[in-house]
Amino acid sequence: MTMCNITLNGKKTKFLPGKTILENTRDHGVKIPVLCSHEALKPYGACRLCIVEIEEQGRKQIVTSCNSHVRDGMKIKTHSPRVQKIRKTLVELLLARTPEAAVEQQLARDIGVKATPYPEQGELCIMCGQCVRTCREIVGACALDFVHKGSKRSVAVPFFRDSKECIGCGSCVFVCPTGVVSMHDEISDVRGEPERIMDKWETRLPLQKCSSDGNVFATRRMLEHFARKHEVSEGFLETCSHCLRKGNTK
Amino acid sequence: MDEGTKTIIDKLIKKHKPGENAVVSIFQDVQEQQGYLSEDAIRYVSEKLEIPVSRAFSVATFYSAFSLTPLGRNRVHVCLGTACHIKGADNIAGRISRQLKIKPGETTGDRKFSLHKVRCLGCCALAPVVKVNDDTYAGVSQDQVVSVLEKYR
Ligand code: SF4
Ligand code: FES
Ligand code: FES
Numbered sequence: 001m002t003m004c005n006i007t008l009n010g011k012k013t014k015f016l017p018g019k020t021i022l023e024n025t026r027d028h029g030v031k032i033p034v035l036c037s038h039e040a041l042k043p044y045g046a047c048r049l050c051i052v053e054i055e056e057q058g059r060k061q062i063v064t065s066c067n068s069h070v071r072d073g074m075k076i077k078t079h080s081p082r083v084q085k086i087r088k089t090l091v092e093l094l095l096a097r098t099p100e101a102a103v104e105q106q107l108a109r110d111i112g113v114k115a116t117p118y119p120e121q122g123e124l125c126i127m128c129g130q131c132v133r134t135c136r137e138i139v140g141a142c143a144l145d146f147v148h149k150g151s152k153r154s155v156a157v158p159f160f161r162d163s164k165e166c167i168g169c170g171s172c173v174f175v176c177p178t179g180v181v182s183m184h185d186e187i188s189d190v191r192g193e194p195e196r197i198m199d200k201w202e203t204r205l206p207l208q209k210c211s212s213d214g215n216v217f218a219t220r221r222m223l224e225h226f227a228r229k230h231e232v233s234e235g236f237l238e239t240c241s242h243c244l245r246k247g248n249t250k
Numbered sequence: 251m252d253e254g255t256k257t258i259i260d261k262l263i264k265k266h267k268p269g270e271n272a273v274v275s276i277f278q279d280v281q282e283q284q285g286y287l288s289e290d291a292i293r294y295v296s297e298k299l300e301i302p303v304s305r306a307f308s309v310a311t312f313y314s315a316f317s318l319t320p321l322g323r324n325r326v327h328v329c330l331g332t333a334c335h336i337k338g339a340d341n342i343a344g345r346i347s348r349q350l351k352i353k354p355g356e357t358t359g360d361r362k363f364s365l366h367k368v369r370c371l372g373c374c375a376l377a378p379v380v381k382v383n384d385d386t387y388a389g390v391s392q393d394q395v396v397s398v399l400e401k402y403r
Contacts, residue, residue, distance in 0.1 A: 142302035147311040158307035159289055165303060 007075040021065035021076060022050055030078050032065055033087070033107055035094070035177060036128035041137055043067035046129055048090055049107070053077040062086065084111070092116045097123050101178040124180035131155060131172035131181055141167050141225060143201070161202035168196045168205035168219035185216065212243035251290035258283055259291060263298050270301050273309050277316055286317045322357045322364035324402045326350075326382050331370030333377040337389075342378050343367065345392040349399060362403065 003014035008028060015024040020043065025032055035047035045067045052065045055075040062083065070076075077083065091111050095104045096118035104126070108114070132144045132155060143165035147156045157163035172181045181200050185207060188195045194207040194216045207216040208223055217240035227237055262279045266272040273295060280291050287310050296306035310316050328334075328343040343365075347353055350363050357364040371379050376388035380395060387398055 136302075142304050145302070145304035145308040147308055149312050156307075158292070158303045 004070050004072040004074065006070060006073075009077055009079070015070040015074075017070055017072075019070070021052060021054075021063070021068050021070055024070055025052075025065065025076070025078060032078050033110065034066060035103070035107075035126065036130060037066040038130055038134075038175065041130065041133045044129055044133065046127065047094070049087060049094075051083055051086060053080045053083050087111060088113060093118060094126060097121050098126050098178055100124065101126070101180075103177045124178050125155060126178055127153065127155070128177060129155075130175045130177065134171045134175045139167070139169055139171050139225075140229065141165055141169070143167070144172065155200075157201045157203060163198075163201055163203045166198055166201055166203045166205070167221040167225045168198055168203070169222050169225075172198075208238065210240040210243055211238040213240065215240060217241075251288075251294060255284065255288070255291055256294065259294055259298070263295070268299065270299065270305070273299060273301065273306055274313070277310060277313075281316050285323075286320045289318075317364075320357065320361060322361050324363050324382055325366060326363055326380065326399070327366045327368045327371070328354070329369075329371045329377070329379040329381070330367050331374065331377075333370075333374035334379055337378040339378045341392055342380060342390060342395055345395055346380075346399065349396055363399070 006015045033049045043066050045064045050065045095116040099120045135144045136142050183198045185196050196205045196219050205219040208220045223237040262276050296303045330339050354365050354367045380387045
């Protein structure tokens with residue numbers, strides 16, 4: 001593949017044309033702050049933190065590096081005064097929305113923001129959409145999406161509770177940068193059976209006990225979902241991976 | 251879901267080109283014919299159009315033209331846009347609220363009226379403006395508004 005000739009922060013170098021600016025700069029050891037991009041997900045461009053200044057044929061502009069591709073001859077500045085000024089405002093705005101979130105506080109420290117000048121909202125979700133996209137693109141359950149608009153916008157399962165689509169896999173919990181998505185397992189008061197509760201999605205799912213050692217290891221809906229997706233018999237998924245590895249199947 | 255709703259939606263779906271883009275037009279028609287988008291209706295449309303329920307629900311909550319709870323038979327819109335605001339629209343809205351005993355965004359218990367705030371109906375010269383269904387009332391006073399609403403009981 002012919003490489004692109006790039007000037008990165010004043011130094012001449014070569015970038016891979018098929019990759020985004022962000023991926024290329026990362027390969028060169030340059031760190032750009034990001035909040036909504038994840039290497040397993042498609043570029044999204046929501047948080048705007050990854051902005052860089054590019055110059056082509058004398059024209060300068062600010063672009064989000066996570067969803068912009070490189071072209072031959074591009075000059076890229078990842079931390080120019082203009083970029084840093086905008087990035088700082090973005091961090092201040094994000095900090096105002098989610099003052100309690102550890103990621104935001106870390107970002108603020110990194111860029112030298114001590115306090116936000118904007119009114120604090122005390123939210124925990126930054127609308128990065130990583131949970132929504134992971135559920136759609138990776139898991140394939142499509143249980144989550146944004147609802148409402150403007151200042152009321154939030155992430156939810158359809159009808160806000162008892163999702164029939166959520167499989168309780170916990171990918172949203174894992175991927176959420178602020179920790180606002182959580183889940184826990186407990187014994188149901190009603191049925192006396194072990195259940196997983198997706199707290200933010202107000203959804204309860206029965207857990208499956210391993211047919212061999214009796215320990216719970218996944219939600220039943222997760223097993224059904226993956227059995228459908230990967231064409232294994234459902235029975236195969238009744239035993240936890242631990243026992244399967246040891247050959248203890250029934 | 252009752253068969254009636256199903257037949258209505260089936261008919262509407264046939265009218266539109268299939269695909270995700272049809273969801274808004276179909277919801278508009280369902281909203282008009284049924285007065286709201288029920289959970290059943292949203293689920294059925296998503297199933298028929300083969301889009302995730304979460305997508306359909308996202309659309310249903312995005313547009314203020316859609317309601318997830320049944321609306322009243324008569325929909326009262328009070329304009330609170332700039333011109334109407336200056337002409338005392340807040341008092342008009344307050345008067346209607348007291349009269350119907352509901353807040354904006356709510357529906358009366360007998361489902362005769364629902365009250366909505368709007369930001370400019372596009373006829374500012376007529377301020378303050380109140381719209382009931384498709385009828386527009388211009389330059390209304392607090393007293394007039396009461397008698398206007400009585401006509402729709
Ligand atoms: S819940 Fe977490 S992952 Fe989902 S949009 Fe909000 S911050 Fe992002
Ligand atoms: S990482 Fe590029 S916009 Fe969020
Ligand atoms: S402000 Fe009421 S019609 Fe324009």
